[in-house]
Amino acid sequence: MIRYSFLFVTLVLSWTLAGELWAQEEKKVTFGGAGRFWMENNSIDGDALEGDTTTATREMGGYALFDLGITIRPGKNAEIVAITRFNSELDGFWGAGITTDIRQLTARGLIKEKVRYKVGDLNTAFTPYTMYNFRPELRVNEASIFRNFEEIINYENFYQDSTWRQQGAEFDFALAFPKGIKELSFRGLIAKNRQTDFFFRPDRIFGAAQVGINQGTYGRVDLTYVNLFELAPSAMFSDATSMNQVMSARYDMGMDKENSYLGIVGEAGLSGVMYENQAATETIEDLEDSFLEVGLRGKLKKSGLMGTLSFVDVGPEFRSAAAQTRRLDVTAPSGAFTRIGNEERVRPMSMGDIITDRNVYSRTFGPLLGNFLPYLENVQPFGAATPNRRGITLNVQYDGDSAGIFGAFVNTALLSEIRGQGTTELRDFTKVWGGVTARLHRIYGGKQKLIFTAGASYQSTARDGVEGVDAVDLSTTFVESGLEYEVFSGMDLLGGVKFLSSEGNEFLNQRDAFDATTFYNQYSVDLTETFFAGGFRYNFNETVFLTLQGHFSTIEDNLTQRNSFDLNRVLIVYNMFF
């Protein structure tokens, strides 16, 4: 009989994720937080306002906010973080329009230096198919002038890389083994995803558990289970519930040599959606399906070259709420000139809104596949876990030469549908995207930074027509570029441009409350959109800056002239994280 022995891994209180407000010093009480002043002057013009006698063509807005975070350490292995937000709209003089909110309350600590726990507000992610907040559209390889806005949007919406904000409790611990496997780690999470209305809509809970097996030499496997479910007793007058479970195995195994790495990476698993006691008269079908991603990854360490060739197969009925919810909410109203025209119609979302507006993003995840704009993303609108996709992806990354001058990447996805939507013909998807970053000052040994960035993507969707039904033919080209020049120490001259052109047609699924497709809406697009930005930024230090920028956004919609407009903006932002 073989006897195994193991030890609890001694843990330290270092659950820190990028940008999280945990002070590093070991003082009893420390302060952290953020502050921002934002003032913008917008103007709108163009065909959309032709004959419009009601819309003011210029508006000024903004806000000032201050997030005060206090970290209290009552003991060596415990911390409490409370962040209070004071927010004042720009025209909220003398107290009007000023609000105070609790932005975060979290306690964390160590039990016997073996089990880490965290309760309250949590920023959490697991794997790309179980719980993952994937990056939104229009950000391939952003220039510095645009990245500042993404940092603000991420902070405002509690995104930390790929995490979702939830309220609950999380723990982890690990066991170390003398031989065989190196480490066995355990992680659990229980969180409240939605509050009941006490009558018809029950509480929704998200639970997750993960076991990580780290072999040490040849890699690791993570077994993950997540479940988004409803508690019927929390609603007095309805016992209807739904449940979405996902199980997966994520693997990263290979041979790590001195100069190279070759291995297999990917994830495979199953999902199920179950409905119970629904009042709807139509037949509601439970959904069950599987997914698989398996790739061969190679790395040449000296050259900084890395590539992954993967086969992807995500079933049509694969559902994973926490991995498929989109960050960008295309139904959200835009902040500036929300309504235009004599009939006060909602202004179409522009590239400028997507890049800079913190209010057009989702803060939590839900069980239904969300709306998306096919001209922005049609290949994988729900991230890597987009259902009904099968094919090959290739990612190649060049980390840079020894001087750190160039970095580049190029990705390709050649996918097709697994199940036809309303027809036996399947859509074919092609997407190619890549970017280059060049630190030009290192070529000539300049002291002032001169950084050039460029990114581009091309995507197409095609499906043959059938019996009088139009074929699908949709393509989108997106290009972005930018320059950052350090005029003198701390002062940057910034410029950037994003350009998008899309043309073609599609059929959009109309889904019911149980995610079943009930109809298709015909969709056509022929538009170009350009977004120029330029300005100065003074960096007081790495986390505090003041910037003055001009933004010039143009949408030319050739199918619907009333959706064509120019939106220009002068913007002052002072932002600090401390």
Place this chain on the structure above:
Amino acid sequence: MKKYLLKLSSAMLLALALVLAGCSHDDDLEGPELVDLFGEFEILQPLTVSRTTVDFSAGETVEFRALLSIRTPWEMRIEGLTSGALKVFESNEKDISGDIANWNGSITFAPSFQMGEQAVATIRFTNYPDSLVSDTITITGARPVPTGGVLISDFEDPNQAFNVFSEAQFEESINGIASTLPAAFGSNYHYMKGTDNNGSVFVCGLGVSAQSATGEVHYPFTTSNENRVYFNAFIYGEGAQFTNMVIDFQEDDNLDGTYVPAEEGTYNYTIKVDWVGWKLVSFPLSETQLSTNGGLGNIDANGRKEVDRIINIQFILLSEGGQNAEPVGYGIDYAVFTEGQPFQP
């Protein structure tokens, strides 16, 4: 190196097994067939009827049948050639048959079909100019008027008390019992008409309390299930495009026998009255929404809809958009609650 290749081969085999296991999916089509929605429109089978003589008083029905090549919105109007009575069926199914085209002699627009008269059905399509006409159907027995339900008012009792109100007297031109038009039922009905001169949208209204209608404090139902209680009434439209009707169901949440607008809930239902004639309107109370008027029923003391606490019903006349270019108005007749199913005269 050999050992390394062996391990890599094992991993590849494992991956291959995962590929084979993972690639099996249900390959049925997702959603409705596109050719059914966007294909070429053709009438594959003309409109036919299951019988040309029908006795509705004996429970007989007429089934209409036709077959289209695609799903597309259509409307079938069955018209009484003597009475002018009208029954309307609407759908977008391509197979016109069964429940979606089965007529039991009921009406959509008053008056009722008469014994001995002839009726003809015509189908028209929203997106195509074609039309289909049925054979003539002879009605040998009319459908009896359903009995039962909780009558709110048929406006025939001169002693029933009503509460009529308006925002400004000069906006309201009519708000009372009338009989100049042929009524949907009996000879009297209530009519409201006016012009929104001050842009407030509201013109005038009519209130009917449970006490006035039934002699009880609350409208009496045998169920408290909002999905099973239907409101029904004939509404007369003039075809005026700005006429909106709001029906308020006011709840006595604390059961003290009075309604306090600032504390107790009002659930309402809005209808755009854009037709001409007496149309039968029916909906379950589950389709009503909590009022959004501040201080006028937007706060429900109990936080939920309770149909067994409805103490008063209001019919409101609104002028959409607050315009004053033309007057707005509608008539009401035979307002009744039914349980289990809508009123089908």
